[in-house]
Amino acid sequence: MKSLAYLDHAATTPARPEVIAAITEELATGGNASSLHTVGRAARKVVEESREAVAHALGCGPSEVVFTSGGTESDNLAVKGTWWQRRGGDPKRNRLLIGATEHHAVLDAVEHLVHHEGAIVDWIDVDRSGRSDPSQVRELIERDPDSVALVSLMWANNEVGAIQPVADVASVAHEHGIPMHTDAVQAIGQVPVDFTASGADLLTASAHKFGGPQGVGVLVARRDASLVPLTHGGGQERQLRSGTLNTPGIRGMAVAATLAMQELPQEQEKLAALRDKLIRGALDLGLDIEVTGAHEVGDVTARLAGNAHLRVPGCDGDSLLYLLDAAGIECSTGSACQAGVPQPSHVLLAMGISEDDARGALRLTLGHTSTDADVAAFLAALPAAVDRARRARSASRGGR
């Protein structure tokens, strides 16, 4: 089936033409940014200009930009690197305060530290809208402030689009001198992200979520953030991330970041209008569909402008996904798979949604190529898909 509507921009959003042009040119140029000769210096110049552009887009200083391979590496470096550093200096400092709805790149890094290195984790809860309460973070810290190595709370959730009170939580953490990390992978290009103003010490970004290439990202790290690196080698990126710099990818990311920042106000308005049309349209189909989390028409402060998350009672998400895919609609259930098998979403469960209710989840995410026609195609395909998915569920559940 040919694709009629791509509604999975939170998974990856198409690279912009300007980005493709920049990467292509850079690939043809070549050069290792660590080399001292002419072509090496040229590559170094591209990397540093890109660093400045990315810093400008994210509201940080160029020296705070550490280039990585993407969101997962940045999250791992922030969480493990900080925990190793802080705990190494003080064995009592082994506690992590982590958002319950974090991406697996944070969750699984934390699980690793808990299961293999003796870390202790306290989860920061979310309410029915997917948002956390800074006063709970305060309460968790004040139980024993000297034991906390790091607070990590995502800027915006990848499944339900809930925007977290990052600045408030950062200020609570700082009262006790505790560093704060935020995974802003989904936020960039959808809400203003200003690293310095947020007060965070560490911030994760991934290029392909805002129109750049896959396989390149950033960990923004304050100059005084102290981290043990994950990889050792040539000492690139403040000794924090050894390895030859991905110059074409970095240049592509810088172009994408600049465009995303410039276009943010118009983009936000466009995406929110499409999102509202999609959610309203789905709720009006009379299929008992529910929207997950907070949704106010026009709002871009509680929920990402490009995120719609629906729950369809009586359906399995994977059936819906297949039926919509067969009808040319590309979307997601939002939750992680294990070998292709959908697992009930930890995000929805943390929001107090039952396992059964979480099964019929559908995540529709919009981006810079989205149009009215995409939303219309989805709404046109949805009723037949829901009908069949409901029959399939009762068929495969019943015994013979």
Add this chain to the structure above:
Amino acid sequence: MRVVAAMSGGVDSAVAASRMVEAGHEVVGVHLALSQSAATLRESARGCCTIEDAGDARRVADKVGIPFYVWDMAQRFKEDVVEDFVAEYTAGRTPNPCLRCNERIKFAALLDKALALGFDAVATGHYAQIVDGPHGRELHRAVDMAKDQSYVLGVLDADQLARSFFPLGDTTKPRIREEAAARGFSVAKKPDSHDICFIADGDTKGWLTQRLGEQPGEIVDTDGDVVGEHQGAFAYTVGQRRGLGLKVPREDGAKRYVVDVQPRTNTVVVGTEDLLGIDVVVGDHARWCGAEPTGELQVGAQLRAHGEEFAGRAVAEDGRVTVRLDRRARGVAPGQSVVLYDGTRVVGSATITSTGRS
């Protein structure tokens, strides 16, 4: 037709899927995730639902150019196949889980879900043939008798057969491997899966013991004299000779076999080979590939997977079947299925409840 091709990740289902595509059907590949725990059972390289197997199936689907999905049927598989398997052994019977899986998962849960999603049929890589003949849609043995799997499909009824395709039944296994290689499938040389997919190391006795705990009991001879001990009668099968560890030898030195398993008293009975011969087989849970036959039927009866066929006469009544064999068969365990043939055509099947001598 719109067809779900069940893709295990093995060579057979890979070729079956591509043959369906070439026959002009609109095909979607589906890998069934049957293991409850992604982290444990799936680590096996020999089972039929490891992560590698799902990946192999996905690569074949890529190559054939069809959509591919993983459907999670682990809960149904656990309830209908694994728990049934344990319950059968606990009751002193020897089940065939592949047959149960075909009956309740592949041609029930999977087929029903596929139909509800708008598909017309399911295709698998089983070696068997479907023929439109005088009895309607008929199930026949595969041309490759060494690979023939009509026995484990003997539980399918006419409705299920009408919705099934077995595209490999007219070809021998070596030719299927050649075809897979010619199509450039990475799985062309992948070893056949055998044994029971959810018992990764093939140690059924150990697996059952882990589940049910050690239950020490006595091994007795047909006079009731204790000749050994065991750690659970559930682990023994009628006809078994190896691994009995008998302490008291027979005076005449004759080999002894398990001739009966008595779960109620946790007793295993051993006896000489002549006691294993039976020529009457009674089964229940009869399934017919068409209408239930009336009167006495001349049949060929197959009593275990890849076992030989015995000529005989079958009578069906109220979901029960009695088969009188023309000659004696050996070591037929309750719980196994008897599948009845008319020539190469499968007539029906039943689960063996008891055996006897006429």
